[in-house]
Amino acid sequence: MxxxxxxxxxxxxxxxxxxxxxxxxxxxxxxxPLAPFLFLVVAEGFSGLMRNAVNVNLYEGFHxxxxxxxVSHLQYADDTFCIGTPSVENVWTIKALLQGFELASGLxxxxxxxxxxxxxxxxxxxxxxxxxxxxxxxxxxxRYLGLLVGANHRKSTTWQPMVDLLDRRLNSWGHKYxxxxxxxxxxxxxxxxxxxxYLSFMKMPVVVWKKLxxxxxxxxxxxVGGGKKINWVK
Amino acid sequence: xxxxxxVNISLLAKWRWRLLVxxxxxxxxxxxxxxxxxxxxxxxxxxxxWPRFSSSWWKDIVNLHGFGGNPWFxxxxxxxx
Numbered sequence: 001m002x003x004x005x006x007x008x009x010x011x012x013x014x015x016x017x018x019x020x021x022x023x024x025x026x027x028x029x030x031x032x033p034l035a036p037f038l039f040l041v042v043a044e045g046f047s048g049l050m051r052n053a054v055n056v057n058l059y060e061g062f063h064x065x066x067x068x069x070x071v072s073h074l075q076y077a078d079d080t081f082c083i084g085t086p087s088v089e090n091v092w093t094i095k096a097l098l099q100g101f102e103l104a105s106g107l108x109x110x111x112x113x114x115x116x117x118x119x120x121x122x123x124x125x126x127x128x129x130x131x132x133x134x135x136x137x138x139x140x141x142x143r144y145l146g147l148l149v150g151a152n153h154r155k156s157t158t159w160q161p162m163v164d165l166l167d168r169r170l171n172s173w174g175h176k177y178x179x180x181x182x183x184x185x186x187x188x189x190x191x192x193x194x195x196x197x198y199l200s201f202m203k204m205p206v207v208v209w210k211k212l213x214x215x216x217x218x219x220x221x222x223x224v225g226g227g228k229k230i231n232w233v234k
Numbered sequence: 235x236x237x238x239x240x241v242n243i244s245l246l247a248k249w250r251w252r253l254l255v256x257x258x259x260x261x262x263x264x265x266x267x268x269x270x271x272x273x274x275x276x277x278x279x280x281x282x283x284w285p286r287f288s289s290s291w292w293k294d295i296v297n298l299h300g301f302g303g304n305p306w307f308x309x310x311x312x313x314x315x
Contacts (some may be wrong), residue, residue, distance in 0.1 A: 064264070064267035064268055067266075067267035067268075068267075069263050069264060069266075069267040071260070071264065152290070153290065153291075154290060184235065187235065187236075188235065188236050192236050192238055192241065195238070196241065196245070199238070199241060199242040199245050199246075200245040200246075200248070201291070202291065202294075203242060203243075203246060203294040204238075204239070204242050209238065209239050209242075212238055213238070216235065220235070
Protein backbone atom coordinates (compact mmCIF):
# COMPACT_ATOMS: atom_id res chain seq x y z
CA MET A 1 0.00 0.00 0.00
CA UNK A 2 2.81 2.37 0.84
CA UNK A 3 4.47 1.86 -2.52
CA UNK A 4 1.20 2.70 -4.21
CA UNK A 5 0.76 5.95 -2.35
CA UNK A 6 4.39 6.95 -2.24
CA UNK A 7 5.40 5.63 -5.65
CA UNK A 8 8.77 6.88 -6.73
CA UNK A 9 8.52 8.03 -10.29
CA UNK A 10 6.33 8.15 -13.35
CA UNK A 11 6.95 8.92 -16.98
CA UNK A 12 4.56 10.25 -19.59
CA UNK A 13 4.28 8.99 -23.16
CA UNK A 14 4.47 11.88 -25.61
CA UNK A 15 3.88 10.87 -29.22
CA UNK A 16 4.60 7.28 -28.30
CA UNK A 17 8.00 7.85 -26.75
CA UNK A 18 8.47 8.08 -23.00
CA UNK A 19 9.59 11.38 -21.58
CA UNK A 20 11.97 11.73 -18.70
CA UNK A 21 10.74 10.42 -15.41
CA UNK A 22 8.85 12.68 -13.05
CA UNK A 23 9.44 12.23 -9.38
CA UNK A 24 6.26 11.91 -7.32
CA UNK A 25 6.67 12.36 -3.65
CA UNK A 26 3.28 11.11 -2.61
CA UNK A 27 -0.31 10.94 -3.75
CA UNK A 28 -2.36 8.45 -5.67
CA UNK A 29 -2.34 8.47 -9.44
CA UNK A 30 -5.56 9.50 -11.07
CA UNK A 31 -7.95 6.62 -11.59
CA UNK A 32 -6.23 4.44 -9.04
CA PRO A 33 -8.64 1.77 -7.75
CA LEU A 34 -7.35 2.42 -4.26
CA ALA A 35 -8.66 5.99 -4.28
CA PRO A 36 -12.29 5.23 -3.26
CA PHE A 37 -11.13 3.02 -0.41
CA LEU A 38 -8.78 5.67 0.90
CA PHE A 39 -11.62 8.18 0.65
CA LEU A 40 -13.87 5.91 2.69
CA VAL A 41 -11.21 5.60 5.38
CA VAL A 42 -11.23 9.39 5.70
CA ALA A 43 -15.03 9.74 5.44
CA GLU A 44 -15.40 7.19 8.22
CA GLY A 45 -13.61 9.73 10.40
CA PHE A 46 -16.57 12.06 10.12
CA SER A 47 -18.91 9.23 10.98
CA GLY A 48 -16.83 8.51 14.07
CA LEU A 49 -16.93 12.17 15.08
CA MET A 50 -20.71 12.21 14.78
CA ARG A 51 -21.13 9.00 16.75
CA ASN A 52 -18.90 10.36 19.46
CA ALA A 53 -20.82 13.62 19.58
CA VAL A 54 -24.05 11.69 20.02
CA ASN A 55 -22.52 9.58 22.78
CA VAL A 56 -21.37 12.58 24.82
CA ASN A 57 -24.73 14.32 24.26
CA LEU A 58 -23.36 17.15 22.19
CA TYR A 59 -25.54 16.24 19.25
CA GLU A 60 -29.08 14.98 19.32
CA GLY A 61 -30.18 12.96 16.34
CA PHE A 62 -33.67 12.21 15.17
CA HIS A 63 -35.70 10.14 17.62
CA UNK A 64 -38.66 7.99 16.80
CA UNK A 65 -41.54 8.39 19.21
CA UNK A 66 -41.51 5.61 21.80
CA UNK A 67 -38.37 3.98 20.54
CA UNK A 68 -34.66 3.98 21.22
CA UNK A 69 -33.65 4.16 17.60
CA UNK A 70 -31.80 7.38 16.92
CA VAL A 71 -30.57 8.39 13.50
CA SER A 72 -27.96 11.13 13.46
CA HIS A 73 -26.33 10.85 10.07
CA LEU A 74 -26.27 8.88 6.83
CA GLN A 75 -23.31 8.59 4.51
CA TYR A 76 -22.97 7.23 1.03
CA ALA A 77 -19.47 7.78 -0.34
CA ASP A 78 -19.13 11.57 -0.49
CA ASP A 79 -22.80 12.21 0.13
CA THR A 80 -23.40 13.06 3.78
CA PHE A 81 -26.71 13.67 5.42
CA CYS A 82 -27.12 14.79 9.02
CA ILE A 83 -30.44 14.61 10.80
CA GLY A 84 -31.13 16.16 14.15
CA THR A 85 -33.50 18.01 16.36
CA PRO A 86 -33.62 21.76 15.75
CA SER A 87 -31.63 23.26 18.59
CA VAL A 88 -28.87 25.81 18.89
CA GLU A 89 -26.57 23.17 20.40
CA ASN A 90 -26.96 20.93 17.36
CA VAL A 91 -26.13 23.73 14.96
CA TRP A 92 -23.07 24.62 17.01
CA THR A 93 -21.92 21.03 17.17
CA ILE A 94 -22.35 20.52 13.43
CA LYS A 95 -20.34 23.61 12.64
CA ALA A 96 -17.59 22.63 15.06
CA LEU A 97 -17.50 19.07 13.74
CA LEU A 98 -17.35 20.11 10.12
CA GLN A 99 -14.60 22.62 10.77
CA GLY A 100 -12.66 20.14 12.84
CA PHE A 101 -13.03 17.56 10.12
CA GLU A 102 -11.84 20.04 7.50
CA LEU A 103 -8.76 20.84 9.51
CA ALA A 104 -7.99 17.25 10.33
CA SER A 105 -8.51 15.69 6.92
CA GLY A 106 -7.64 18.52 4.55
CA LEU A 107 -10.93 17.99 2.72
CA UNK A 108 -12.88 21.15 2.05
CA UNK A 109 -16.61 21.21 2.47
CA UNK A 110 -18.46 23.13 -0.19
CA UNK A 111 -21.00 25.07 1.80
CA UNK A 112 -22.56 26.48 -1.35
CA UNK A 113 -23.46 22.94 -2.38
CA UNK A 114 -24.64 21.98 1.08
CA UNK A 115 -28.10 22.87 2.14
CA UNK A 116 -30.14 22.93 5.30
CA UNK A 117 -33.76 21.96 5.34
CA UNK A 118 -36.16 22.55 8.17
CA UNK A 119 -39.14 20.26 8.61
CA UNK A 120 -41.79 21.92 10.80
CA UNK A 121 -39.27 24.39 12.16
CA UNK A 122 -39.91 28.08 12.76
CA UNK A 123 -38.49 30.34 10.10
CA UNK A 124 -36.56 32.62 12.44
CA UNK A 125 -34.64 29.64 13.78
CA UNK A 126 -33.89 28.49 10.23
CA UNK A 127 -32.70 31.97 9.20
CA UNK A 128 -30.35 31.99 12.14
CA UNK A 129 -29.05 28.55 11.20
CA UNK A 130 -28.53 29.46 7.52
CA UNK A 131 -26.53 32.52 8.50
CA UNK A 132 -24.54 30.64 11.07
CA UNK A 133 -23.62 27.71 8.83
CA UNK A 134 -23.29 29.77 5.62
CA UNK A 135 -25.13 27.14 3.66
CA UNK A 136 -27.90 27.49 1.13
CA UNK A 137 -31.56 27.20 1.85
CA UNK A 138 -33.12 23.89 0.81
CA UNK A 139 -36.74 23.12 0.21
CA UNK A 140 -38.55 19.90 0.77
CA UNK A 141 -38.61 17.81 -2.36
CA UNK A 142 -34.84 17.45 -2.46
CA ARG A 143 -32.61 15.00 -4.21
CA TYR A 144 -30.69 12.45 -2.19
CA LEU A 145 -28.80 9.71 -4.03
CA GLY A 146 -30.76 10.50 -7.17
CA LEU A 147 -34.15 10.04 -5.58
CA LEU A 148 -36.52 12.87 -4.75
CA VAL A 149 -37.14 12.85 -1.02
CA GLY A 150 -40.44 14.29 0.13
CA ALA A 151 -42.05 14.33 -3.29
CA ASN A 152 -45.35 12.64 -3.87
CA HIS A 153 -44.54 9.77 -6.20
CA ARG A 154 -48.20 9.12 -6.87
CA LYS A 155 -48.39 12.28 -8.92
CA SER A 156 -47.42 11.92 -12.54
CA THR A 157 -45.59 15.27 -12.42
CA THR A 158 -42.97 13.67 -10.19
CA TRP A 159 -42.27 11.17 -12.93
CA GLN A 160 -42.28 13.66 -15.77
CA PRO A 161 -38.47 14.19 -15.78
CA MET A 162 -37.96 10.46 -16.21
CA VAL A 163 -40.51 10.21 -19.02
CA ASP A 164 -38.87 13.20 -20.74
CA LEU A 165 -35.47 11.57 -20.43
CA LEU A 166 -36.70 8.38 -22.07
CA ASP A 167 -38.42 10.39 -24.78
CA ARG A 168 -35.22 12.28 -25.57
CA ARG A 169 -33.27 9.03 -25.66
CA LEU A 170 -35.72 7.52 -28.12
CA ASN A 171 -35.70 10.58 -30.35
CA SER A 172 -31.94 10.41 -30.64
CA TRP A 173 -32.22 6.76 -31.65
CA GLY A 174 -34.95 7.40 -34.17
CA HIS A 175 -32.52 8.63 -36.78
CA LYS A 176 -30.53 5.44 -36.81
CA TYR A 177 -31.51 2.60 -39.07
CA UNK A 178 -32.09 -0.32 -36.79
CA UNK A 179 -33.88 -3.51 -37.68
CA UNK A 180 -37.05 -4.59 -35.94
CA UNK A 181 -35.21 -7.19 -33.86
CA UNK A 182 -32.58 -4.64 -33.00
CA UNK A 183 -35.21 -2.28 -31.73
CA UNK A 184 -36.62 -4.97 -29.44
CA UNK A 185 -33.20 -5.61 -27.95
CA UNK A 186 -32.58 -1.90 -27.61
CA UNK A 187 -35.86 -1.39 -25.79
CA UNK A 188 -35.47 -4.37 -23.50
CA UNK A 189 -31.88 -3.86 -22.54
CA UNK A 190 -31.29 -0.14 -22.62
CA UNK A 191 -34.54 1.74 -22.34
CA UNK A 192 -36.12 -0.45 -19.71
CA UNK A 193 -33.06 -0.39 -17.50
CA UNK A 194 -32.90 3.40 -17.25
CA UNK A 195 -35.82 3.74 -14.80
CA UNK A 196 -34.95 0.64 -12.76
CA UNK A 197 -33.41 2.64 -9.94
CA TYR A 198 -36.57 4.70 -9.49
CA LEU A 199 -38.78 1.67 -9.86
CA SER A 200 -36.92 -0.19 -7.13
CA PHE A 201 -38.14 2.36 -4.64
CA MET A 202 -41.40 3.83 -5.88
CA LYS A 203 -44.53 2.39 -7.30
CA MET A 204 -45.26 3.95 -10.62
CA PRO A 205 -48.74 5.36 -11.22
CA VAL A 206 -50.80 3.75 -13.94
CA VAL A 207 -50.77 6.96 -15.98
CA VAL A 208 -46.99 6.90 -16.15
CA TRP A 209 -46.97 3.22 -17.01
CA LYS A 210 -49.33 3.85 -19.93
CA LYS A 211 -47.15 6.71 -21.13
CA LEU A 212 -44.07 4.51 -21.06
CA UNK A 213 -45.78 1.68 -22.90
CA UNK A 214 -46.91 4.11 -25.57
CA UNK A 215 -43.38 5.44 -25.96
CA UNK A 216 -42.06 1.92 -26.33
CA UNK A 217 -44.66 0.92 -28.89
CA UNK A 218 -44.24 4.00 -30.98
CA UNK A 219 -40.55 3.40 -31.14
CA UNK A 220 -40.89 -0.29 -31.86
CA UNK A 221 -43.42 0.05 -34.66
CA UNK A 222 -42.71 3.57 -35.85
CA UNK A 223 -39.06 2.95 -36.48
CA VAL A 224 -37.14 5.21 -38.77
CA GLY A 225 -38.33 8.78 -39.01
CA GLY A 226 -40.71 8.36 -36.11
CA GLY A 227 -43.77 8.11 -38.35
CA LYS A 228 -46.78 6.49 -36.78
CA LYS A 229 -47.71 3.03 -37.89
CA ILE A 230 -50.16 0.47 -36.65
CA ASN A 231 -49.05 -1.07 -33.37
CA TRP A 232 -49.71 -4.77 -33.45
CA VAL A 233 -50.37 -5.92 -29.95
CA LYS A 234 -50.43 -9.56 -29.14
CA UNK B 235 -41.16 -7.10 -24.67
CA UNK B 236 -40.50 -6.65 -20.98
CA UNK B 237 -43.46 -5.24 -19.08
CA UNK B 238 -42.11 -2.42 -16.99
CA UNK B 239 -44.96 -2.63 -14.51
CA UNK B 240 -44.05 -6.20 -13.60
CA VAL B 241 -40.45 -5.08 -13.14
CA ASN B 242 -41.71 -2.37 -10.79
CA ILE B 243 -43.78 -4.76 -8.70
CA SER B 244 -41.03 -7.34 -8.44
CA LEU B 245 -38.50 -4.74 -7.36
CA LEU B 246 -40.88 -3.55 -4.66
CA ALA B 247 -41.53 -7.15 -3.60
CA LYS B 248 -37.82 -7.35 -2.93
CA TRP B 249 -38.28 -4.90 -0.05
CA ARG B 250 -40.83 -7.23 1.50
CA TRP B 251 -38.50 -10.14 1.02
CA ARG B 252 -35.64 -8.29 2.67
CA LEU B 253 -37.90 -7.41 5.61
CA LEU B 254 -38.84 -11.05 6.13
CA VAL B 255 -35.33 -12.40 5.73
CA UNK B 256 -33.69 -11.74 9.07
CA UNK B 257 -30.87 -9.25 9.16
CA UNK B 258 -30.32 -6.19 11.27
CA UNK B 259 -29.97 -3.17 9.09
CA UNK B 260 -30.66 0.46 9.89
CA UNK B 261 -33.58 0.83 7.49
CA UNK B 262 -35.27 -2.13 9.11
CA UNK B 263 -34.76 -0.72 12.61
CA UNK B 264 -36.24 2.55 11.45
CA UNK B 265 -39.29 0.80 10.04
CA UNK B 266 -39.78 -1.18 13.26
CA UNK B 267 -39.43 2.02 15.29
CA UNK B 268 -42.05 3.70 13.19
CA UNK B 269 -44.57 0.94 12.60
CA UNK B 270 -44.01 -1.35 15.58
CA UNK B 271 -42.67 -4.84 16.18
CA UNK B 272 -45.45 -6.63 14.37
CA UNK B 273 -44.17 -5.34 11.09
CA UNK B 274 -44.07 -8.74 9.40
CA UNK B 275 -47.57 -9.46 10.73
CA UNK B 276 -48.71 -6.36 8.93
CA UNK B 277 -47.35 -7.81 5.73
CA UNK B 278 -48.99 -11.17 6.27
CA UNK B 279 -52.46 -9.87 7.03
CA UNK B 280 -55.11 -9.89 4.36
CA UNK B 281 -56.57 -6.56 5.38
CA UNK B 282 -54.71 -3.36 4.81
CA UNK B 283 -53.72 -2.57 8.35
CA TRP B 284 -51.49 0.39 8.22
CA PRO B 285 -51.46 3.28 10.65
CA ARG B 286 -52.75 6.59 9.44
CA PHE B 287 -49.31 8.20 9.52
CA SER B 288 -47.85 5.63 7.11
CA SER B 289 -45.77 6.90 4.25
CA SER B 290 -47.05 6.24 0.78
CA TRP B 291 -44.01 4.04 0.21
CA TRP B 292 -45.01 1.79 3.08
CA LYS B 293 -48.61 1.64 1.88
CA ASP B 294 -47.36 0.50 -1.49
CA ILE B 295 -45.21 -2.18 0.07
CA VAL B 296 -48.02 -3.50 2.28
CA ASN B 297 -50.57 -3.32 -0.48
CA LEU B 298 -48.38 -4.62 -3.25
CA HIS B 299 -51.08 -6.47 -5.11
CA GLY B 300 -53.52 -3.58 -5.12
CA PHE B 301 -56.98 -3.35 -3.66
CA GLY B 302 -59.02 -6.40 -4.48
CA GLY B 303 -56.04 -8.02 -6.13
CA ASN B 304 -54.72 -11.49 -5.53
CA PRO B 305 -52.28 -11.51 -2.59
CA TRP B 306 -49.76 -13.55 -4.52
CA PHE B 307 -46.79 -12.69 -2.33
CA UNK B 308 -48.22 -14.23 0.84
CA UNK B 309 -49.48 -17.32 -0.92
CA UNK B 310 -46.08 -17.98 -2.47
CA UNK B 311 -43.93 -17.29 0.59
CA UNK B 312 -44.00 -19.85 3.38
CA UNK B 313 -42.44 -19.34 6.79
CA UNK B 314 -40.41 -22.26 8.03
CA UNK B 315 -38.82 -22.28 11.47
